[in-house]
Amino acid sequence: SSIMTAHCSLSLPGSSDPPTLASRVLVASRNFANDATFEIKKCDLHRLEEGPPVTTVLTREDGLKYYRMMQTVRRMELKADQLYKQKIIRGFCHLCDGQEACCVGLEAGINPTDHLITAYRAHGFTFTRGLSVREILAELTGRKGGCAKGKGGSMHMYAKNFYGGNGIVGAQVPLGAGIALACKYNGKDEVCLTLYGDGAANQGQIFEAYNMAALWKLPCIFICENNRYGMGTSVERAAASTDYYKRGDFIPGLRVDGMDILCVREATKFAAAYCRSGKGPILMELQTYRYHGHSMSDPGVSYRTREEIQEVRSKSDPIMLLKDRMVNSNLASVEELKEIDVEVRKEIEDAAQFATADPEPPLEELGYHIYSSDPPFEVRGANQWIKFKSVS
């Protein structure tokens, strides 16, 4: 059985070892299905005649890919938790474990050339948008191998077509509308996913962005990641209407089960198609849950019960849901998925090693990129005798 497992793992898609003839025969004899059809929850609709389909096809290849990505995000967040408690990561750290189906599902529904902007619970999106775990963990530990060269930290990670990573609640939404305008202007059929949370949904500038996007028919998908708590305040105590998918009023909306990656994927494909057809913006509410508190300084149990967290973990965990589906439909075996777990763990360990050992950025770079100017601009430090060069 362990030999079979070893051979199975050699033939997994994406692995670098070329499968031997013997292992191909073994896999063939194991006889996985190539794909399977699943029923997904129907989305609640606002100002829409039709919604996303209620069934979807998942291929074995896609399933394994999503599983690996979600497991990577999960383990990466847990590793960040560990590093934070060891004081190797400092400052602020907002983790998204529990919400993996959102970041992986959204990515599955769009193209790499589409654009995405979100707030500070962004590590998962940084990964799904293409950065490596190494770069992300090194950024968390503030080292020069980090994706923002160690100067951004948890809340300020960026990548190609990924605009962060933003600290001020709600401020990223008008930015997203602007990116959508650029998409429309450039005429390349791209859309912009603009994410915000249930707490941010009560900020004024979000409604300003709704108005502009609808007025000018911008290809902007507004996405409210509703994890039921804005820091420590539950949605009922913060919002007059908790139907976040309807809050866009004149903007059509759908409410999506954010713990089911297939549901998220189909809804995203639907929304992206809607925007690309030139009909204007659309709003998606992803109903999801975070296991950790708001940030690492929040235990997360003073405003919700441990029973509630446990219940979500046991009934709606996104990774568990995908795993059960795949195993029950013979898309993968339990051993195969365990192999992926082992590989992911190793990848995270290596990345954490790198993130702990990499040197910090040199102090001279403290002032870099404040301004763009040639020759470099001199910027004053904490007092007038400390000067930094802003090289950019």
Next chain:
Amino acid sequence: MAFVAAAAGWLLRLRAAGAEGHWRRFHGVGLARGFLHPSATVEDAAQRRQVAHFTFQPDPEPREYGQTQKMNLFQSITSALDNSLAKDPTAVIFGEDVAFGGVFRCTVGLRDKYGKDRVFNTPLCEQGIVGFGIGIAVTGATAIAEIQFADYIFPAFDQIVNEAAKYRYRSGDLFNCGSLTIRSPWGCVGHGALYHSQSPEAFFAHCPGIKVVIPRSPFQAKGLLLSCIEDKNPCIFFEPKILYRAAAEQVPIEPYNIPLSQAEVIQEGSDVTLVAWGTQVHVIREVASMAKEKLGVSCEVIDLRTIIPWDVDTVCKNADPFSLGLYPTGKMKEETNNLY
């Protein structure tokens, strides 16, 4: 024993990091780091960063206000708010997360004591919070709004500068929002980075119509906050968050007032005048004693306390305005022209 082990560990780590040593990194970057804080202490690698390079100096126990109790900064704020709500039946406190006590525990126990219609949470909307506060104040009730971090005050900037500051003037004194006080945690704390460390008082310092106050200690904070709440002008009260726990001293239990727009001379001196506010007062005090010790310079240390309208007289009394880099305008200019 632990000291030796820690010291050995520190040295090993320095060598291991191929280290230039984190002290050498500061050379050539202006004022040597060592100038501002005591000689190298032994810390392990994870705590190499110097978070607070100052020591809070408590003031002597005040005798003129009755019984005192040891309080840190957030407790003295709670005490001031408690006194206000007790004295003034129209006073209300609101902001994000204030009901359970606030993210810095400044409002602990107040909701239980005064009821949920006087201490309540708002949704996440700074512009709305301040605008709403102005509205309450215009009807004559006392509004004490909290902005969770000074870094988040900017959506409310328009409301403060364009509405609150100008209400009395533009209505010819028919209306005013003088009973509005906005409280907000302020200043750097070491790990706050871009959005939990800002000191935005300078943005407000050029806006006539509002008052901006920053205390240096628990005793000062309670007296100044009570004065802000009772002052008939809209006030912004910035609370140095690094001092919330770090600063503790004897503070009177009963209410008392410290006048606004009055600077305090903490230490007399004859050669140089040093002006600071908030956390920096404690840094400047250390600088003053170092200057005395190493350079033989006698420094006068002034805590400005109110940033606008500021106490020009106290600051300029002993100082030569030109040596301070102050350029007198208006009446000051006329007077100094007469002197020279």
